[in-house]
Every structure is written in C-alpha cells, then in structure tokens.
Amino acid sequence: MMRAREKILHAAERLFAERGLGVSLREIAAAAGQRNNSAVQYHFGGRAGLVEALYEFRMTPLNLRRRELIAELRASGRETDLAALVECFVGPLSEHVLAHGGETWYLRFSSRYVLSGGYRHWPFSSEHHSGVNELVPLLHARVPGLTEERLRVMFLHTVMVLADLEQRSGAPGFGRADAEAAAADLRTTAAALLTAG
Template identity: 35%
Template sequence: MERLDTKALLLRSAELLFVERGIDSVSLREINRHAGQRNASSLHYHFSSRTNLLEALVDWRMPPLDKRRLELVEICRLGPAEEKLRKLAEAIAMPLIETMTISNPPNNWVRLQARIYQLDSFKFGAYFHSRGYDKGLLEVRKVQQELAPEISQLIRDQRLMFTTRLVVNSLADWQRGVLPLQSGVGVDDLQVFAGNLIDCTQAIIGAESVPFKLPDSTI
C-alpha cells in the first residue's frame, strides 16, 4: 500500500475538501484534521497560506497534464491535414478528460480548476503562465494560427479560452453528478459525453468568424 508523506496527505485532503465545499469555505485547520495531522501547525509549516496551498495543488496536478497536451499537439502536427482540426480539439480536451478515468486515488483536478475559476482572489492565469504550465496551450495556439490564419489572434485566443472553460466546467459538473438533476439530459456514459465535448470543442475552434453588432441600447 502506498505510504504518503505529510505534504502529499495535506494536498489530497485540501483538494478533496476544496472541490466538495468550495475553496473559501474550508479552513486550514479542517484540512489539517482531515489529513490526520495531530500537529495543528503542520499545514502552515508546509504551505504557510491558502494561496501557497493552492499554488502547490496546481504544481502537483498540472505538469503531467501539460506534458500530455504537448504529446497530443505533436500527434496533431504529424497527422494528415484533414484530421488536424479534430486532433487539435483532442489536444485541448483529452488531457482533462483523461483525469476522469483515474480512480485509485481519484484525480479531482477538473473540479478544483472549476472552483479556482470562481475564485477572484487567486491569480490563476498569472501563476499558470509563470510556472510554464501553458506550454501545451501555447502550442495549440500555434496550430490554431496555421489552420485559420484569416481569423484574428484575439478571436482565436477567445475561442481557446471558451473551449478550455467549457471542457473544465462540463467535466466538473459531470463528475459532481449534478447534470441529470439540473438539465434532465442523460449523461451516464462518460465516453459519449466526452466525445460530444470534443465535437463541441472542434466546432468552436473551427467556426467561421461572422461579424456581429450588439443591438442599440433601449435604456
């Protein structure tokens, strides 16, 4: 049986409690207790603050995910031209989808990332970039430009943001088991759900850019 050190136990407890109850709703003392630490200052010793703890969780989960995305982008680049758009959509979504298949112990990264998106006080994007965890997404961005040079960089970047958030939040809702209650749509089969999510990702990044104007305000 795997023997975990104190830091790993604290990280797993923090991830589990944060995804279940919300990042701001869990005290550091509760995490310490959940991890079975008798020393009340154990978490403070290892991480010193909630922000440092969140950064450590990102450092724990992101490197393998970014590495996998880089692998999938390379597969996209080496594949036939007619498959590039689909393979690019897979490079965006599959690293996140694959975390859903890890069960012993479970990987709760997508749920945690969805929680982080809701947290105004944590500068996730800046930290993500400073640690180099966006290498895979930067390579995705390059392939986007190759596939659709006629679309402005701003629109391509927004589409990458849209699709990443769509995948994270959709998978987090699936993992929470709330979609049947909230939508009444059958989502039991993860394979069907994930395939459909990749279809949607492909449709967004491959869509034509059509000029749009908001209606004049009537106020």
C-alpha cells in the same frame, strides 16, 4: 504509503472542490489526518503555496501528456486538423477523469478556482500551462480570427463539463460507457465553439 504532503494535497483538492477556496488551512490539515494545525504552513507556506502545489501536482502529468499529443500531431503533419488540436487540449483532462472514475476532485477544484477569479488571465498566465501555451498558436493558425475570449470560452466549457463528468462518474446509473460518451460529445462541442461564426 502516502506522505503527509500528498495527504494534504488530496484533502485540499477535495475540500476546495466541495466548499470553495475559503476553507481554513486548519480544516485541511485535520482532513489530511495531521495533528499539527500548522501542517499546511509547514509544507506549503500558506494558501497560495498550497494552491500552486496542487496545480503542479496535477498539471505536471497532464502537461506531459498534452505535449506528447502535440509532438505526435506535429510529427504526423496534422497541425491543421481541428479535431486533433482539440484533442490536445481536451484529451489529457478527459483521460484523467475517465481513469479515476470520480475518485479525484481536480476538475471540480479547477472550476471553483477559475470562477473565483484566482486566475484572471487563465489559462495563459501560468507555467503550469506550458502545453496550452504551445497549443494556442496552432489553434490561431487553424482558426483565423480566433479571439482570446473565444479560446477562454472553449477552455471554460471544457473544464466545467469535465467537472460535471467527474461529479457524475461512479454514481449509480452512470457507467463507463456514459462517461466515454459524454467525453466524446465534449470534443465535438469544443470544436464547434472554436469555429462558430
């Protein structure tokens, strides 16, 4: 049985994804089935605490997977393999989308949050992105002259494409094979963005 805190996180993720970060905390509490209008403040201290908790809720397993992929890459001596480096970033996020078939809203929430200006230095400024912070020096070593702006464009491209894929997943006429093909194409375009001259 899902606890109140987790119900609030799921409701917030969906409502933020659907309507943006201006959704009232009272609406989030109601959508989570909480009779107490102050439930969000009780569990998270307010909007900022809720957003941080939502990132922690989703990013903890994604970060573990990303760091696992980086460790495998290092162990196999593939630190200069661009496709493998891209997989370290794209892989955990696309695996999340494919595993849940549109039943979570994390990438749609992330796309809204990033475009709202919530993370001015995204994705370099948060402890939730330690796997990304470990990956970035490897990308710089592999792609000489790679700028922070180009990295940001690749990261934004990945999040926006996966938000769209999350939206389409489970829709009539869009099956698992379509989702896997879209995720594979994303890996190709992400690598191309990094090396485009």
